Amino acid sequence: MSERKIVVLFFHPNLKTSKVGSALSETAARIPGVLFRDMYGIYPDYLIDVKREQQIAEAHDLIVFQHPVYWYSCPPLMKLWIDEVLEYGWAYGSGGNKLHGKQMLNAVSAGGSSEAYSSAGSNRFEISTFFTPFNQTAHLCGMKYANPHVLFGARGLSQAEIESECHSYENLLQNYIRTGELP
Amino acid sequence: MSGVNLLGTIAALLAAGVVSVPVAKRLGLGSVLGYLVAGAVIGPYCLKLLTNSDDVLHVAEFGVVMLLFLVGLELEPKRLWSLRKSIFGLGTLQVILCAAVIALVTRSYTGWNLSAATVAGLGFAMSSTAIVLQILAERGLTQTALGKDSFAVLLFQDLAVIPILAILPLLGTEQQNSVTGPAAMSPVLRSIAAVGIILGLILFSRTLVRPLFHWVAKTRQKEIFTALSLLIVVGIAILMDSIGLSMALGTFLAGVVLAESEYRHELQSNVEPFKGLLLGIFFTAVGSSMNFSIFSAKPLQILMTVFLLLISKIIILKICAKLFNHQSRNSWLFSLLLSQGGEFAFVLFTTARGLGALSADQSAELTLVVALSMFTTPFLLKATERWLREKPAGKRKEADAFDSAHDPVIIAGMGRFGQIVVRLLHSQSIRATVIDFSPDLLELVRPFGLKVYYGDATDLAVLEAAGIEHAKVLVLAIDDVKGCLRAAEQVRKHYPHVRVLVRARDMTHLHEIHKLGITDTERETFSAALALGEKALLALGFHPHTARKRSKIFHQYDLEVISKMQHLWDDRATYASSAKKAREELERIFAEDQKNLNHGGADTAWVVK
Numbered sequence: 001m002s003e004r005k006i007v008v009l010f011f012h013p014n015l016k017t018s019k020v021g022s023a024l025s026e027t028a029a030r031i032p033g034v035l036f037r038d039m040y041g042i043y044p045d046y047l048i049d050v051k052r053e054q055q056i057a058e059a060h061d062l063i064v065f066q067h068p069v070y071w072y073s074c075p076p077l078m079k080l081w082i083d084e085v086l087e088y089g090w091a092y093g094s095g096g097n098k099l100h101g102k103q104m105l106n107a108v109s110a111g112g113s114s115e116a117y118s119s120a121g122s123n124r125f126e127i128s129t130f131f132t133p134f135n136q137t138a139h140l141c142g143m144k145y146a147n148p149h150v151l152f153g154a155r156g157l158s159q160a161e162i163e164s165e166c167h168s169y170e171n172l173l174q175n176y177i178r179t180g181e182l183p
Numbered sequence: 184m185s186g187v188n189l190l191g192t193i194a195a196l197l198a199a200g201v202v203s204v205p206v207a208k209r210l211g212l213g214s215v216l217g218y219l220v221a222g223a224v225i226g227p228y229c230l231k232l233l234t235n236s237d238d239v240l241h242v243a244e245f246g247v248v249m250l251l252f253l254v255g256l257e258l259e260p261k262r263l264w265s266l267r268k269s270i271f272g273l274g275t276l277q278v279i280l281c282a283a284v285i286a287l288v289t290r291s292y293t294g295w296n297l298s299a300a301t302v303a304g305l306g307f308a309m310s311s312t313a314i315v316l317q318i319l320a321e322r323g324l325t326q327t328a329l330g331k332d333s334f335a336v337l338l339f340q341d342l343a344v345i346p347i348l349a350i351l352p353l354l355g356t357e358q359q360n361s362v363t364g365p366a367a368m369s370p371v372l373r374s375i376a377a378v379g380i381i382l383g384l385i386l387f388s389r390t391l392v393r394p395l396f397h398w399v400a401k402t403r404q405k406e407i408f409t410a411l412s413l414l415i416v417v418g419i420a421i422l423m424d425s426i427g428l429s430m431a432l433g434t435f436l437a438g439v440v441l442a443e444s445e446y447r448h449e450l451q452s453n454v455e456p457f458k459g460l461l462l463g464i465f466f467t468a469v470g471s472s473m474n475f476s477i478f479s480a481k482p483l484q485i486l487m488t489v490f491l492l493l494i495s496k497i498i499i500l501k502i503c504a505k506l507f508n509h510q511s512r513n514s515w516l517f518s519l520l521l522s523q524g525g526e527f528a529f530v531l532f533t534t535a536r537g538l539g540a541l542s543a544d545q546s547a548e549l550t551l552v553v554a555l556s557m558f559t560t561p562f563l564l565k566a567t568e569r570w571l572r573e574k575p576a577g578k579r580k581e582a583d584a585f586d587s588a589h590d591p592v593i594i595a596g597m598g599r600f601g602q603i604v605v606r607l608l609h610s611q612s613i614r615a616t617v618i619d620f621s622p623d624l625l626e627l628v629r630p631f632g633l634k635v636y637y638g639d640a641t642d643l644a645v646l647e648a649a650g651i652e653h654a655k656v657l658v659l660a661i662d663d664v665k666g667c668l669r670a671a672e673q674v675r676k677h678y679p680h681v682r683v684l685v686r687a688r689d690m691t692h693l694h695e696i697h698k699l700g701i702t703d704t705e706r707e708t709f710s711a712a713l714a715l716g717e718k719a720l721l722a723l724g725f726h727p728h729t730a731r732k733r734s735k736i737f738h739q740y741d742l743e744v745i746s747k748m749q750h751l752w753d754d755r756a757t758y759a760s761s762a763k764k765a766r767e768e769l770e771r772i773f774a775e776d777q778k779n780l781n782h783g784g785a786d787t788a789w790v791v792k
Contacts, residue, residue, distance in 0.1 A: 047735045 003177050007035045007060040008107075011067040011078040015040075020109050020154045020162055021068060027166040028066065033177045035060065039077055046077055053085040054098070062103045062176055063143075065134070068154070069110040072123070072130040082137060091141045100142035105182060106134055107169065109154035117152070146182040192239065195232035199225045200463050207561075211568075213321055215314050216561040218463050219554075222470020233471045240468040240529075245420070246461025247313050247526060249454055251341070251431040252416050254316065254334070255438020256447055257325075263439055266335045273332060273507050274339020277521075280499045281308035288495050292488070298354035299545055302535040305347055306528035306549060307492050307556075310521040312337045312431070313462055314560055318520065329513045332504075333520055341432045344527055348427075351531070354540040376426040381436055384419070388440045396446045400620070400637055412453035415441075445625060448618070448636040448648035455644065469526070473554045474547050485548070489555045497522045519567060523560045524553030589653035590614040595640030595670065596660035597624045600686050600707055604658055605633065616649050641666030643673045651678050660686040667692070671699055690745075697749050713738055 008028045012021045015038075029036035035056070043049075057063060067074050089096050110117065110127060117127045127150055128135075138145035149172060151157075151165050176182055199221030207217030225232040233239065258266075286304030289295060295303070315333055316325075324330040399411050416434055423433025441447060478485055497518045504514030529550060536546040592608060594601050597619035608615050609631070617633050618640040619625055625635045638645035640661055651657065657674055659667050671683050684703040687693035696704050713734050720730035744765040 045735055047732070047739060049739075 003033055004061040004180050005033060005035070005059065006031075006062045006064060006173055006176060007037065007056055008064040008066050008173075009037050009039055009078070009081065011039050011065065011075045011081075013040050013075055013077070018068065018109075018154075020151065020157060020165070023162050023166050024066065024107070024109070024151075024169055027170050028064075028173065031170060031173055031177075034173060039081065040075075043077060046080060048077075048081060048084050050084050050087065053081065054087070054090060057085065057102075058098050060102070061180070062105060062182075063099075064105045064107050064173075066107040069108050069127070069130075073133075074106075086137070086141060097142060101144075102142075103144045103146055103182060104134070104138040104141075105146040106131055106148040107172075108148060109151040111155050112152065114150075114152040149183075192233060192235065195225050196239070196464050196467050199232075199467055204463070212561040212565055213318055214463070215317050215466055216558065218466030219470035219558055222467035223473055224470075225467070226471030226473065228473070228475035233468075237472070239464060240472060243461050243465035243468050244526070245430075246458055246463070246465045248420050248430045248434050249416060249458035250313060250316060250462060251435035252419075252438040253451060253454060253458055255435040255440075256442050256451055258439050259442045260439055266331060266338075269332050269335035269507070270339050270342075273503055274336045274343075276506070277336050277500060277503045278308045278340060278343050280503065281496055284495050284499055285492060288491055289488075292491060295545065298540045299542070301354055302351070302531065302540050303545075303549055306531045306535075306553065307496065307524050309340045309344075309525040309527045309531075310337060311523050311525040311557055311560075312341065313465060313526060314523060314557060315520055317462065318560070318564065329517055329520075332507065333517060336521060338435070340525070340527070341429055341435070344429050344432075347531070348534065351534055351540065352538055354535070354538070373427055377428055380422055380426065380428075380433070381440075384437055384440050388444060392441065392444055392446065396444075396449075396637065400446075403620070405639070408449060409453045412450050413457065415450075416454060445635050446637050448645060449638045451648040452638065452642065452644040455648075465526070469529075469554055469557060472529075472550070474551050477544075477547055477551055485551060485555070488548075488552050489559070492524075492552065493522050493556060493559060515567070516564075519563045520560070522563065523556040528553045589650040590616040590634060591655045592616070592658065593618065593646065593649050593651060593654045593656070594658045594660065595619075595646070596658075596662070596686070597621070597628060597635070598660065598662065601658065601660040602628070604660065609633075616654075618645060618649055639666075641670045643670070643677065646670065646674065651681060654678075654681055656682045656684060658684045658686070662688070664688050664692050664695075668695055668699070671696060671701055675699060675701070693745065694749060697746075709738075709741075 010025055010028070012018060012025075015021055015025070025036065025038070028034055037056075065074065065078060067078055073079070086092065086099075087096070090098050108127075112121075112123055115121050116123045117125065119125070128148060131148055135145045149169065157165065172183065200218060203221035203224070204214045204217035207220065208214060222233070224230055227234050282301070282304040284304070285307045286297075286300045289303045290297065290300035293300075315337060319325045319330045319333060325334075396408075396411065399407050415437070419434050419437040420430040424430050441450065444450075500518035500521055501514055504517045532541060532546045532549050532553075535541040536543060541549070592613060592615040594605055594615050595618045597605070597617050598621075601617070601619070605615055605617060605628070615633065617625075617628065617635045618638050619635070620637060620639050625637055628635055636645075636649055638649070640646060640649075640659070641663060643651075646657070651674060659671055661667050661670075667685065671685060674681055674683055682703065683701050685696045685701055685705075687696055687704050687706050689706070693704055693706055716737075717730045717734040720733060721727060725733070748762065748765070
């Protein structure tokens with residue numbers, strides 16, 4: 001089988017303030033075989049080119065939503081992308097099979113610690129619980145929903161920790177390109 | 184000088200420059216040497232095309248005056264004040280040490296009497312403002328620490344001219360008789376007059392310059408503006424000369440005072456070409472004034488004198504630079520740069536001869552030595568270039584410090600359009616330099632602390648004066664379509680690092696701009712029309728979000744159509760038919776959109792089944 005193709009749809013409305021977001025983006029962007037798209041840069045007006053986005057999605061095997069966790073969910077442009085691009089008759093419903101067999105992955109950075117995202121923690125639920133809607137979205141579109149790749153405590157990381165996080169993100173993407181496997 | 188002779192002289196001077204400067208530049212020796220050689224070639228000892236070099240020199244000295252005026256314009260009082268240590272510390276040290284040592288060397292080498300040796304020392308302690316500043320400018324070093332220190336020393340030398348001319352009679356053997364006019368003024372009176380003139384200048388620039396320029400600017404006659412600029416320079420020069428001050432020093436001070444005026448850039452671009460030409464003629468005249476008969480009589484002795492004087496001066500300059508904490512690379516460059524004798528030496532030697540402090544032979548010989556030393560600077564710099572360049576120094580940092588004095592954005596055209604652009608940038612604390620040729624508009628925005636300059640932004644020289652070299656972005660929002668295209672093209676060509684943003688008047692203008700490879704464009708009425716169209720949709724009962732989205736889609740599509748049709752622009756017939764097709768395509772898209780609307784609640788979004 002030929003190498004798998006990844007598109008990273010990066011949604012971050014305020015990249016200037018996010019060291020982690022920038023570092024992870026740069027990491028993803030320089031991997032050969034990864035198409036990296038800075039969505040807030042491409043659609044500053046929230047005017048998504050649906051046809052173009054569908055073409056891109058069709059041409060890739062893994063769609064990565066890379067984003068920060070905002071209010072236990074995603075930034076608004078990403079929700080709009082889901083609303084508009086995943087059309088009836090294209091992504092789901094009658095004849096909507098264009099995404100069948102592909103994979104979806106949320107690669108996120110969360111402000112809270114992993115302890116906070118637990119039944120005993122201040123956020124009361126596991127992060128995968130919060131991501132149930134994405135999971136079901138993938139399912140409805142015939143996609144396989146991979147375990148979210150989560151970076152906890154994103155604001156307090158040292159330079160060395162950021163580098164190690166980038167490294168693990170890079171490994172994950174590289175490994176998928178080679179083997180088609182996600183953890 | 185008869186009329187024909189005058190024209191002949193001018194032709195000879197211009198031709199010599201046109202031939203030799205490009206050659207010298209090609210050889211990497213700079214324009215100064217080109218002019219000097221040209222002068223020697225057309226001078227009385229070679230082609231004899233230029234025999235009245237003294238007259239020419241006298242006229243062309245005004246080039247030096249203009250040069251200092253322009254230097255002054257670059258130096259706001261604040262910045263001049265920051266140079267005070269270099270001017271008085273480094274400058275004093277250099278002049279006194281050089282004069283003393285060179286006087287001693289001259290005396291022991293030639294056996295001249297003390298007063299002649301002292302005149303030689305004083306004359307040779309001076310460096311050539313014209314040569315040094317020209318070289319600094321050609322190499323882009325003017326704003327580096329090296330450039331600033333060199334300039335400070337030159338400035339002090341110009342100041343030192345006044346006391347030196349005052350003590351010269353003490354060295355002479357002949358009594359000055361019946362001196363009238365400025366020289367008869369006592370030093371005290373002269374100082375008072377000088378202070379008075381400078382205060383007058385400050386008053387003049389604070390109160391009169393603005394209304395005066397404003398008044399002239401309103402005529403929209405460029406040549407009157409040029410005339411006013413030149414009149415100011417010449418007027419100040421005459422005023423300074425009348426009280427016995429150096430014209431160069433006087434106009435320099437005038438430049439500093441006017442540096443804060445918003446007409447500074449316009450002054451700069453008006454005086455600049457005259458300065459360049461006159462300086463060129465000045466160097467040519469220096470070249471032609473060299474007396475080769477003295478040289479051929481005792482070539483070895485003359486060369487030896489040049490060599491000794493240069494070595495002494497370079498060593499002293501190096502010591503001075505060392506004391507003032509220059510890195511070794513810079514201190515060598517500084518010493519070589521200032522090593523030649525200056526144009527002031529010619530004045531000094533002539534005056535000293537008149538006072539009997541020098542004999543006619545001594546004066547001619549010294550003049551030749553100084554002129555020859557001027558020849559050496561370009562060669563010395565060229566010869567040491569590689570050696571001095573290999574050692575990296577902290578020059579980059581200096582350049583950055585200079586950058587901060589320049590605004591990242593230049594806005595050409597401060598009409599209704601430009602004003603909005605400026606306001607947005609201003610709200611984000613981004614500084615912008617504004618150019619416009621309507622004095623009324625400039626008056627309007629000046630209180631907001633913007634750097635505003637009167638000038639024609641379609642003139643590359645004005646953009647250069649406004650600092651286009653250091654800008655990141657140029658916004659062209661001027662009404663003159665042809666001028667706008669010309670400016671855009673020139674900036675693209677000469678300053679490709681500058682991002683040019685253009686306000687297009689209409690579709691024709693837009694396509695012409697795109698043809699230059701500039702895509703950062705905005706039609707002046709399009710966005711506003713679209714916004715009003717959107718309001719019309721609202722008034723007809725569209726939901727605000729839907730109306731906004733329709734308008735955005737329309738905008739997006741319109742841009743795509745324009746870019747698709749760019750290549751057809753030259754062929755108007757095809758363009759018209761494809762414009763028609765484009766309209767049909769738009770109708771089709773909107774029709775399709777309407778179908779989609781019937782499909783669900785929102786355009787394409789989630790449908791519950």
